[in-house]
Ligand code: DX5
């Protein structure tokens with residue numbers, strides 16, 4: 695299993711974005727988490743295509759794009775053309791989840807599906823064989839800096855068991871409240887891609903990223 699830290703730039707200082715991304719890259723991360731919010735699916739509005747396109751020109755990090763937007767199928771091609779390597783859509787935001795996953799794959803992108811904390815893993819029963827990653831949200835999406843919701847650990851374990859049962863080593867990503875305190879428990883439950891916003895960008899970025907990376911290496 696490969697383990698990745700995907701720093702969420704939502705918690706970065708946008709006045710120094712390029713500089714801060716360089717720091718996480720130099721600390722040894724390979725992924726970058728890009729949170730898109732539309733003010734409808736989630737209460738807040740973040741950033742979109744022009745920012746992604748501009749970052750893509752400056753970094754070779756794997757662009758992990760988390761779409762917290764209603765009916766994300768409308769924007770698959772646009773995000774792909776602006777530099778997304780992985781597009782993750784919320785199951786709750788897609789009327790036709792199977793169609794949207796197919797659309798992402800046809801566009802040549804890796805396809806992820808996200809679940810809000812209260813959505814059971816079982817809604818993905820029929821798509822688990824086709825997705826490249828499942829994102830188990832460990833806070834209610836919409837804002838950085840929230841507290842990890844403990845019952846989500848169990849969801850990760852259930853999903854990892856199900857992937858094992860099917861003989862799949864599909865990525866499980868967790869996002870929300872991931873810190874040096876919460877990471878070990880969710881790693882043990884079977885997650886292998888860790889999004890962290892505040893825990894990376896608040897304070898000493900290089901030190902923060904290295905500490906989280908080190909916890910993952912102990913596995
Ligand atoms: C929340 C976003 C997260 C957020 C995580 O809606 O999807 O990616 O940036 O922030 P932290 O790590 O601060 O909880």
Ligand code: ZN
Pocket residue numbers: 702727728729760869889
């Ligand atoms: Zn996210």
